[in-house]
Amino acid sequence: MTIYNLNIGIGWASSGVEYAQAYRSNIFKKNKQKAKFIFTDLFDENLEPMTKNIGFDDEEIIWMYQFFTDVKISPTTFTYSDLEATFGTEPEEIKDEGYGKYYSFDNNKTVIKAFHDTHCGPDAVHLVHTYVNGDLIQKDNYTYVKTFSEYYKPNENSDNLYQRRFFNENGSVAYDELLNGEQSLYIFEDRTIYSKEALSEYFLRSLGMNENDILIMDRSTDNGPSIIKTKDYTRVKVGVVVHAEHFNEPITTEDHILWNNFYEYQFENADSIDFFITATELQKQLIEEQFVKYHKGNIKIYAIPVGSIDKLTVGNNRQKHSLITASRLAGEKHVDWLVEAVIKAHEQINDLSLDIYGLGSQMMKLQQMIEAANAGSYIRVMGHRDLTDIYCEYDGYISGSTSEGFGLTLLEAVGSGLPLIGLDVKYGNQTFIDDGENGYLLEYYKNDTPQNIQDLADAIVKMMSDDEKMEQMRQHSYEIAKDYLTQRVQEKWIQLEKEQVND
Template sequence: MFDEKPKKKYMFLNIDLAYHLTGIERASLLRAKIFHEQLGITPVVVTTKYNEQLLDIRKHLIHNGILHEQVPVLNMYEYFQETIQSGQDGVDERSRVRRKDWTYKDVPHTNDTRVYRDGRLMMYQKRSPDTGRLHYINYFHQGKKIRRDKFDGNGCLSVIQTLDPDKQYVLMETYYRVDGTPCIIKHYTRDNNKHRLGCIMMLNRQGDVMEAFNEESELISYWLRQIVKPSDIYYFMIDKNRVYYKQLQVLTSEHVHIITLIHSLHVKNGRDMFTGAINSNYADIFADVTKPDAIVLLTEKQKSDIQKRFGIQGNYHVIPHALEKLPAPVPFIRREEKKVAALSRYSPEKNLDHMIEMFSKVVQRVPEASLEIYGSGSEKRKLLELIDQLGMKEHIFLKPYVANPSTVYESAVFTLLTSKCEAFSLVTMESLSHGCPVIGYDIKYGPSDMIMDGKNGFLIPVGDHEMFVQRIIDVLTNRSLNELLSQQAYEYARQFRSQESAKRWRHLLENISKRKVENTFASFAVES
């Protein structure tokens, strides 16, 4: 009898998926589609964060064409909880329990219910506004919240959180399998006024403690060992190195290939690429750049800077982001004259205060100009206050995050980029592919690889507000120039085609296999 041929498995390692994806998550899911459609490889998207909405998020991403329906998502908590992946409706027994001596009051304009006992609030049942399915139940005692039960997308009880009634932090979490038995218990402690995880216990179906961990990273390491079969060949593509890289070092088999992806600057300060402190997300990688089978970078310029600092290695590969397919061009006349757009997280590193202040000066010269900034984040209130202080509420608008920004790019005359740093700038690629020129800071890395100054946009020295303002005015007041930049943006975007990305990934995977064979023969020769 012949031994079964090893299966090759390709794992894309992330932390979480959400309705509002980060740039890294969007890039990872796009890469998954390219692998499936261009290389004939169906990868597995791996996540480790607990997310009771993951089943619904998966459906949402598939519906919007972001996640390919045949690409599975493997989550650590769903694995231990044995979550039903089909998304079939579960039996929501708790929502059907109605005591005659309790009072149930519907919350106006929602599907929620408040439950009272002897006139006191006992429960708040939170339900989906669309389907009415139970999301969670908050429990109260003497007016204070003491517990929260969360339910997964099938309506099954997923986790019970015991809360401190005064401070509202979590004291204990119990995670449940779909059959109702507990599988994981987490205990939390309070030291020096800091809330932290104390320990994690894993239980069998009889309630016996089978494993215990001090940190989440230990649980992740344990889980990775569980899902890796010795007989199969694995290609781990790490999008979140901080979570996975060190944990994967315990998997030293020749069948395990580690591919790290660098999604941001390799240094902390964003300026000194050759002596600056290393970005903590990549510290373990750059401590020994020979360890990974491949280090994937997004631009040739970053690769050059890294080689100058850490030496030339055969495991560096440059694979820029790509588009699944190029958007069909739209007539320039359909673009809203004088409307400028930006897509960004509302966070300090995006320098959106620069953008707002500069655009307020543009409006003084071009009163019809408007700027729409799409996104979400911690800086929203601060930015709204700045817009109000500058008297720009009729010209600058903060808009909600959009999952599919095509209509934004196709209606604006150009977009703006004011980030302190990027590894590539996915929004710049997307904007140009929709024929929407970009005016942005000339930062490391990415913009200068895509924006050809004066051809499909303009590059501005960081901090040169005067030049930035003038370039915006130049384009807004010259429709012919704007249209020419748009045409050239479409032409230049051909380099973003997925076929080129697929070709580079195929070369990388073949190179890894070749190096492994060479290293194996070299080791054999030494031992002989």
């Protein structure tokens, strides 16, 4: 039995979907459940350093384009020396450039640019461009061997890609992709495949899945129909993870619901899906209610957290009246509201402090706000750090986010016994904050920023002014966190497997 997890792409700035997969991978390993994580995008750099970066093991990864070859997922070990050994003649000039190395031949008529894979060592080369008379004619991609090449025809305004060739370890051709605009034709030794959608279907069937396996869709754009066809052919059990808000609330009426376009195909074809997974019980209940209300038929949903904590963390040396927040420093997180709220609250609690952890586009703005208010002595921007053992140094946690599908930082905060302040928005805040019990859920005024800031400031003062209540809230946070201990999340995945494979 194998649990296959299907995604599209991954990058160095991975989204919550990839991090959720990485957490899941860790759970599967603890459970000794065999799992594979599939990526179907074409990548212009080695996939392996990106997947390793967030915790995947190489043997867990399946890349659709490489699946049809015997090349393994690997770090980049191909070197400048390996490349130079392939040259038929000595370069007339070699230059070190910011991207890697530049080689010129035949009075600069032929130029080769070798791009350094900075994640895999000082001499690793993952991409080589070849130019003739100034025109790009070929790109070669490498890991430990050449994995694929792209061929170009010179064009007046752009380089025209017309073919990709994928290789086996020994350099033999595994298959070709011929391109005509956005259309592709895939030529194998024993068959021709006439579109990427058909390639996806052939790939899924070639995995050898059967009724004892599970296929989980994390992202299914362009792959949904192929997956449904594969299910009919293989009888694999198919599940869908709902990673974000699943419907458009402002446009939804009493008679019609507008699904999020990332989930519309799956929901409209729910009779072909064996189960769905949400990160919170609240979202699970809402989808179930909506399927009944809008006459969408039966649906099976599991609420399984996208993250977990291994243990509760006790803090014995918390800094009194200290707040922490942690997130991407992006506009929708409204960390600027927190800065303004703490400045207001500081007028009543003179030893109040806020530490802001994270990176993002708003960092400069936040620093400027802090400097303009002369608040640098009690509000600090701390950058990115591993916060596992840091939460417990603080007195409380605060969030200004207006949307949290789950909220890993919220979970980590309650696991460290922090009372929380946040807006009453779906789904994370409502999951981890019991209003008045372990913090405060504040009404969110969509078009009244000053009111939101004032309410945050008032909640800070209220929470920080009652030591006895704070201790009660701290204990309640620990109680909430117990449901998210890794062992309990492990049990949920084991139960899902039992029900789906043995039903």
